[in-house]
Amino acid sequence: MSMECPRCQRSLEELSLGDVSTVACPHCGFADVPVDHVSEDDEPETWRDAFNRFYEDTVGREDATER
């Protein structure tokens, strides 16, 4: 089965990272990376950082309210 990139509609490239396999687009840099470590030259840590920041902010707020 061939998957198409949701951004540019070109063929995605499958990447195997140990036991985890995922797909990424070599054309526009789109990466379907829901979890785990990613070692691409893209910037998957950007959204992970943003997510962590959001998560910590939410938890921190709830925690502050509790105490």
Ligand SMILES: [Zn+2]
């Ligand atoms: Zn693409």
